[in-house]
Amino acid sequence: MSNYLIREIQENDLDELMLLIEEHTAYEQAVYNGVGKKERLQKELFRENSQLKCWVIEIDNKVNGFCSFTYDYSTWDAAFFIYMDCLYIRSSFRGIGIGSVILARLKVLAAEKQYVNVQWQTPDFNAPAIAFYKKNGALSKDKVRFTLSVDSKE
Template identity: 55%
Template sequence: MKNSTHHNIRPVEPADLDELLIMMQEHADFERAAFNPGGKKDKLKAALFNEPQRLHCWVVAIDEKLVGFVSYTFDYSTWDAAEFMYMDCLFLRERTRGKGIGSEIIKRLTTVAAERNCINIQWQTPAFNTPAINFYIKNKALAADKVRFTLKIG
């Protein structure tokens, strides 16, 4: 999975989890969101590597150093009566942005979603993240104006 930019997009491995958690913190900081890594390594390990697999994740490496990740799940749309892919996170460290890696990830996700007969891929980004919004529009995504709510349990 290498190309001329000398990056490698590959499935996450258990040995990547510590660096993945660091990138998750960087992603949360970028999105001005709270993040507590406590206890998440074991939960992520179970979701990623146990059967049934609940979470899918690829990491991006340049010279064996992780510089980004994407995670996704599959869900079911009531309105479409069909399965869809939900891209939960797409994060590239700043120095790797603008090099076509994100577009390559979107293309690969599209292939996986099509192979699984998904109706679409859905995701969200904060309204203030203009660079991400422009990137998604450039990659032919359509925005849907909605307000996302979170109801804490427990």
């Protein structure tokens, strides 16, 4: 197994993060638009008291994955929760347990903060991810996700 380290993102990781986000977008069959993204992420990731957090997965001294998440509030549960926005590991490093370690760390973080749970979503066609999440004890809820754009060009 490769040596790996899960750590908080640093500013010098941003170029690799941009590549990983583009790869993740393609993997999920979505459209990628990188215009201004690096600058906006840099501003938010490194802003004091930001709700956006990001861990990078350094494998053999190279960033090969990431997990981003936010702290959010559920009116249904009347409690805070962690929302995992992205978990992406390059395909050559999947299946060696890193994703399970990330999920476990998120669960511990939520428990330490006395949050109610960790939530996320994945496309319904992503059978390997769905199987992985279920193997790690996650329960699914069928929903349809909507996006209402504020940009008239979309």
